[in-house]
Amino acid sequence: MASNTLSSREFSFLALVTAVSVLLLSRALQGGGEPIYTSLALSGLAYASTYYLIIQTAPSFLKAGLKGKDMSKRVQKEIPECVGAICAIVYLLIVMIFIPFAFYQDIVAATSGGGNRDVVIEVEHVNQGRFLHWFPHNKLASYLSAILSLQSITILGIGDDVFDLRWRHKFFIPFIAAIPLLTVYYVDFGITSVVVPNFLQNILGAELVHLGGAYYVYMGALAIFCPNSINILAGINGIEVMQSIVIALLLIINDSLYLLSAYPPPATESHLFSLSFLLPFLGVSLALFWHNQYPATVFVGDTYCYFAGMVFIVVSILGHFSKTLILLLLPQIFNFVYSAPQLFHLIPCPRHRLPKYNAHRDVLEPSVVQWTAEKQPRAYAAPAMRLLAKLRLLRVTYRQDQDSGREFFDTSSNMTIINLWLVARGPMHERRLAWELSIMQLLVGLLGLVVRHKMALFLFREDNLDLGNAVV
Ligand code: UD1
Numbered sequence: 001m002a003s004n005t006l007s008s009r010e011f012s013f014l015a016l017v018t019a020v021s022v023l024l025l026s027r028a029l030q031g032g033g034e035p036i037y038t039s040l041a042l043s044g045l046a047y048a049s050t051y052y053l054i055i056q057t058a059p060s061f062l063k064a065g066l067k068g069k070d071m072s073k074r075v076q077k078e079i080p081e082c083v084g085a086i087c088a089i090v091y092l093l094i095v096m097i098f099i100p101f102a103f104y105q106d107i108v109a110a111t112s113g114g115g116n117r118d119v120v121i122e123v124e125h126v127n128q129g130r131f132l133h134w135f136p137h138n139k140l141a142s143y144l145s146a147i148l149s150l151q152s153i154t155i156l157g158i159g160d161d162v163f164d165l166r167w168r169h170k171f172f173i174p175f176i177a178a179i180p181l182l183t184v185y186y187v188d189f190g191i192t193s194v195v196v197p198n199f200l201q202n203i204l205g206a207e208l209v210h211l212g213g214a215y216y217v218y219m220g221a222l223a224i225f226c227p228n229s230i231n232i233l234a235g236i237n238g239i240e241v242m243q244s245i246v247i248a249l250l251l252i253i254n255d256s257l258y259l260l261s262a263y264p265p266p267a268t269e270s271h272l273f274s275l276s277f278l279l280p281f282l283g284v285s286l287a288l289f290w291h292n293q294y295p296a297t298v299f300v301g302d303t304y305c306y307f308a309g310m311v312f313i314v315v316s317i318l319g320h321f322s323k324t325l326i327l328l329l330l331p332q333i334f335n336f337v338y339s340a341p342q343l344f345h346l347i348p349c350p351r352h353r354l355p356k357y358n359a360h361r362d363v364l365e366p367s368v369v370q371w372t373a374e375k376q377p378r379a380y381a382a383p384a385m386r387l388l389a390k391l392r393l394l395r396v397t398y399r400q401d402q403d404s405g406r407e408f409f410d411t412s413s414n415m416t417i418i419n420l421w422l423v424a425r426g427p428m429h430e431r432r433l434a435w436e437l438s439i440m441q442l443l444v445g446l447l448g449l450v451v452r453h454k455m456a457l458f459l460f461r462e463d464n465l466d467l468g469n470a471v472v
């Protein structure tokens with residue numbers, strides 16, 4: 001990072017964002033503090049403060065030893081690492097500031113106040129009139145449980161960036177961090193049945209399958225998967241933040257589909273709730289993206305990856321659309337499944353699997369596992385690797401033993417979606433690679449949403465865009 005002061009262009013832009021946000025906030029307050037505009041205004045302020053704080057605090061990260069080498073550059077400079085902590089902290093403060101704006105109307109204006117939960121305004125007015133746009137007080141528990149989970153994951157992330165924790169020590173922490181969410185889900189919603197697709201209904205003889213406790217295990221597993229899946233789709237400038245921004249945008253589109261249609265209140269509440277967590281997330285992430293995009297001046301650290309993953313878990317569990325989230329995480333799921341042989345050490349997994357930098361051409365190429373005559377893939381792995389190579393899902397080079405004429409594995413590409421993209425598309429510049437992968441994520445996600453809302457009718461009797469709050 002060249003300096004820790006804002007350039008005049010940056011200053012003007014941030015001043016503009018701040019002024020527009022303050023204006024929007026005062027307008028929202030005049031209108032009684034309508035949450036969606038308040039949230040938008042606070043997200044603008046979150047963007048401006050994150051952007052400014054990253055520039056201001058970057059030298060302190062270096063001084064504290066929180067730094068990493070940018071490996072895909074001719075000169076491998078050390079730049080601040082763990083800067084995602086700034087995002088997470090600004091985010092947590094902003095969502096706390098939002099609490100009185102979101103709940104004031106319902107707790108104070110719609111009731112007789114003083115902690116009473118009686119509704120003094122007619123129920124129809126609360127459910128259908130302007131009050132529909134405010135958060136009811138029973139959402140406060142959800143809101144606070146979300147903050148608790150996000151705080152826990154932020155502590156884990158910072159701990160990991162500082163101490164480089166072992167897998168076995170950190171694996172179950174996201175599950176534990178999700179317990180507040182799961183408890184609120186149990187008390188407030190508690191639906192653990194899933195709708196059976198039409199074609200299976202005759203075979204199973206039921207329209208619903210009751211999963212009971214297994215549904216909580218599934219949500220807990222998702223809480224472990226999501227933060228980690230973002231952390232392993234990493235290693236080139238911008239990619240961690242870009243994929244998170246794309247997923248957040250897709251979730252915002254999904255929420256807007258519900259909010260723009262005529263809905264019964266429970267569904268609108270869930271998606272309004274989700275938006276109030278996603279908009280500030282977008283604010284802090286866009287600011288981080290600006291500093292982390294190629295050529296990066298800061299690294300996001302594990303803190304950001306875990307925190308981003310947990311934001312998605314929070315909104316999807318409390319918004320009751322955890323299965324929609326899975327459709328938006330297809331590239332991360334593919335990356336995990338494809339990585340599994342290395343993650344479970346069936347194939348050696350180096351500390352870093354990021355692509356290899358070709359300084360001569362300034363492009364990235366797939367990084368590889370180097371095999372030797374003594375250390376060859378295990379008997380069961382070798383045929384699978386040959387098959388993947390035939391299917392062009394792995395780049396393998398072979399070597400022939402001079403004496404015996406036997407063929408050996410020489411190298412095989414590291415099994416990440418980033419390397420696979422390079423295998424399929426050829427070497428490319430780091431910036432282009434990050435953009436191509438993010439565009440792929442966007443297209444896959446958009447397709448996922450279309451499948452979710454349009455094709456769902458082939459599989460299920462109704463899409464819940466028509467049902468309100470039923471779980472499909
Ligand atoms: C995960 C991946 C690892 C990948 C790393 C990159 C698995 C199991 N682990 O490990 O393969 O190499 O993320 O983030 O898949 N870096 C860059 N350029 C970037 C981003 C990171 O050079 O744009 C390097 C820097 O040296 C940075 C380091 O990666 O210091 C961060 O790695 P870290 O987040 O600690 O790795 P893991 O999350 O453990």
Ligand code: MG
Binds near residue numbers: 231234301302305
């Ligand atoms: Mg990492």
